[in-house]
Amino acid sequence: MSDPLLSIRDLSVAFHQDGQENLAVNRVSFDIKRGESVALVGESGSGKSVTALSVLKLLPYPAASHPSGQVLFNGKDLLTANEPDLRDVRGNDVTMIFQEPMTSLNPLHTIERQIGEILGLHQGLFDNAARDRTLELLNQVGIRDPEQRLQSYPHQLSGGQRQRVMIAMALANRPDLLIADEPTTALDVTVQAQILKLLETLKSDHGMSMLFITHDLGIVRKISDRVCVMTQGKIVESGPTKEIFDSPKHDYTKHLLAAEPTGQPPKSDERSPIIVEGRDIKVWFPIKKGFLRRTAGYIKAVDGIDVTLRAGQTLGIVGESGSGKTTLGLALTRLISSKGKIAFVGKSIDSYSFSDMKPLRNEMQVVFQDPFGSLSPRMSISEIVAEGLRVHEPRLSPDERDHKVASVLEEVGLDASTRWRYPHEFSGGQRQRIAIARAMVLNPRFVMLDEPTSALDMSVQAQVVDLLRKLQRDHNLAYLFISHDLKVVRALANNVIVMRQGRVVEQGPSEQIFDAPQTDYTKALMAAAFDLEASSADIVSD
């Protein structure tokens, strides 16, 4: 146990672009001992993924280069190793699992073939021998009915099952080191807890080392022995997990640890006027079959849900992906058609057509999840924010419009003089502020927030949550807050609906849901979200 398994010394990574050289990783050093798991923590752009990818030389060379450093694996430098030697190490001694299990599996290969390929390449196992080993691996990673799953294609598996298959592939050759690059970020909280538990068992059973890359400190605390905190390409602090969490020394670590969204949601107030009311809302998508495309059945995305939202209050909708929470939000804002009564400030709007809705659009606004996708890359910030004004207040003069844009940008905490720039010049958090400004400039009464924080880094999340709460107080806004992130929901919502498969599992004031959940599903969700505890698969699916 004296020699480290992997030792990274002085590693730098530079990228060439447009004749410039950007240093993504700047003289990083750390060691991983046998059987130890090390977490690389940092926000997006900190260089943690690049560091991990350079261990196996998976970066886009020659655009990327290593100005300095060594990656010693069992005493051998991988950076100077030739391609055949590297191929021997990849998938055999060191394996990787990635963030997005859908795109890391070949959609045209069955599970048996995906896993069998690695076995054939590195161990020379074929046919029955490979099949037996594949089944053993699938059992190990906890896939139910592995015999039947052998012939499945990736799209037939759920996200959690796909990630399990990825892990099975990574384990196929009993690697010494497993590099996990945000392996649970794309998964639901309950599935995340299961995968983490699986990784932990596998690590202790096989004595495998693990390099765990994540931005989620909760996971780090749970899974790793040592932590390296990275920011702007440098490791600013490293040490045993407990030490770092209990007594962080560097400012950035302290800042990361303090980044949990905090604060109190608005008080419930039964007297404030009802802004949006939905009764028995249903969104059914028909399943068409046969030559004549007859409707054979329905996918019940939202199946009979009642919603009441009052001014100045926040209704949180939580649930796993596919539970219908976004569909419900879109139905309430009449962006998709639905059945059931919807009333907006007393007016019944469920029979309104798209053009009937137009005069009401300024009062109900939407903020979307992805701040990179929701801003048109070809429009300046000023044009983006002013777009709604052009529709709803066409009589404003250019100067008045510009004045409104500038003041709303100041209100969401952006420098108004940046309004002539284009979205790509802004960071994720700033872009989300722009998206919020675009909604706020019309003085809405109701804002639907569709996972507005989930694409953001932890510390930025907290800032956006604070901003949303401030705007709500100042303008007495009604929020419909859709999220799978229960920590954020707890900081914002005073009423919560827990959804699963289009139906309400539990609903009520947030204190009650969070502190005394009634149903098993809600309990499992809370345990997974706050304690990363996996629940039995009977309650939550994988």
Place this chain on the structure above:
Amino acid sequence: MDQTVHTIPTEAGPPRGFFSPTAKRRWRNFKANRRGYWSLWVFLVIFILSLFSELIANDRPILASYKGELLAPVLIDYPEEKFGGFLARTDYRDPFIRDEIEANGWMLWPPIRYSYRTANSYIPYSAPTPPFWTMDKEQRCSAYPMGSEDPDCIIGNMNWLGTDDQARDVMARMIYGFRISVLFGLLLTGFSAVVGVSMGAIQGYFGGWTDLTLQRLIEIWSSMPVLYILLIIAAILPPGFWILLFIMLLFSWVAFVGVVRAEFLRARNFEYVSAARALGVGNSTIIFRHLLPNAMVATLTFLPFILSGSITTLTSLDFLGFGLPPGSPSLGELIAQGKRNLQAPWLGLTAFFVISIMLSLLIFVGEATRDAFDPRKTFR
């Protein structure tokens, strides 16, 4: 990935200049492709010069002064009686008229004193005659009444690239032929783009049944044999520039539909389009402001290739004799003459070089455009 704001100095007002930063970056990428950049300039210079063909090769003077009156024969048809003749249109190359005007004023001739339809009546041999620099002075002026001493035996009356089989100056026909080919190509590409992009936009944006119906219609439409339809129509309607353009437009717009439709299908689900819809922005605004710019990248990348394709089509129709009306200056007709008169290689060679240089320039420009719009391409 990048969480830091790029350090660009904060301006107090809107960014100066008409072009967005993206457009500027693309222009830089375009310039980085030296071959494409120079091709563009060479092509533009030739094309703009050819727009003024009447001032370069013409059978009438650019300016003339007659009895104190300043005349512009290039622009205005003066009846011949003005100069003492009897024809409805003046033939300024006629020695009688020439002497009359020069006695009472002066004439400013273009460098080449032939238009595309002017026959040289003083050719030394039977047409087609070779370029003048293949002969000595005695020979090339042998047909003039006074031989090499004739006042008309000057450089402006020489046939730089010889004459075709109707004694018309090949140089002049080449200049006019280039112009008509490029203009035809540009107009056809422009109109096809308008029709094709609108059709693609409608299909991609609305999707569903609209898309399905129009797609099937396009499939039927594009399976029509264009050449035969052209033959049939040419038998009914008199072939002309505009009729030809119209018939070819009927079929050429289909090329754009695929890309534009695909771009719209992809982009209509972008979150910023949903965001615009949630703001209450209307369909046409969404199409023009949010979706069309995306589709234009694919379209612009296509344009130079469609342009060269259109030129080739016109040339081949002319070659077969189904193109522009007889007598028009056309490169295809020049190739056909070259094929008929193998003893006169200057005909075929001229047409070959003009067409190949023109198409190569356009393809080089097209390549550079394609690279400039490719976001993944990095230039060292």
